[in-house]
Amino acid sequence: MAKIKLNSLGGLVYSTDPNFKPEQEQNEEKDTLPASQQKIKVRLDTKHRAGKAVTLIEGFIGTKNDQEELGKKIKTFCGTGGSVKDGEIIVQGDNRDKIIAWLQKNGFATVKKI
Numbered sequence: 001m002a003k004i005k006l007n008s009l010g011g012l013v014y015s016t017d018p019n020f021k022p023e024q025e026q027n028e029e030k031d032t033l034p035a036s037q038q039k040i041k042v043r044l045d046t047k048h049r050a051g052k053a054v055t056l057i058e059g060f061i062g063t064k065n066d067q068e069e070l071g072k073k074i075k076t077f078c079g080t081g082g083s084v085k086d087g088e089i090i091v092q093g094d095n096r097d098k099i100i101a102w103l104q105k106n107g108f109a110t111v112k113k114i
Contacts, residue, residue: 032062035107042096042103043114054082055096057089077102 041058057074060067064084071089075082078098082091091099096113103111 030061030063032066036109038108039110039112040103040108041112041114042099044094044096052092053094055091055094055099057091057099058087060087060089074099074102 038061039059043056043058044053045056046053057071060070067087067089068084071082071084071091074089075091078091078093078095080092080095082089084090100111100113
């Protein structure tokens with residue numbers, strides 16, 4: 001049986017209705033927008049990373065698989081490691097200029113450096 005957090009039930013703890021089923025969260029993935037319609041932000045971040053610099057790529061709208069695929073291509077191009085977490089693509093090191101050039105070359109029209 002799947003665990004259900006009590007907070008998600010709106011305070012409901014027990015029900016005598018034998019047909020009661022709590023509403024499950026539905027995580028709907030958004031369809032991936034074409035590259036020309038994406039509004040990507042590229043920024044440098046060092047917070048909570050022991051002083052190490054990472055490049056964050058934010059604003060990608062699409063499925064989790066497409067986001068991971070984009071992250072893999074960028075990391076391969078930069079020759080560094082990284083990950084995809086919480087809707088952000090994280091690339092190790094300060095690679096903002098490289099990433100912006102790669103994104104523009106691959107059809108991402110709106111790329112903003114922060």
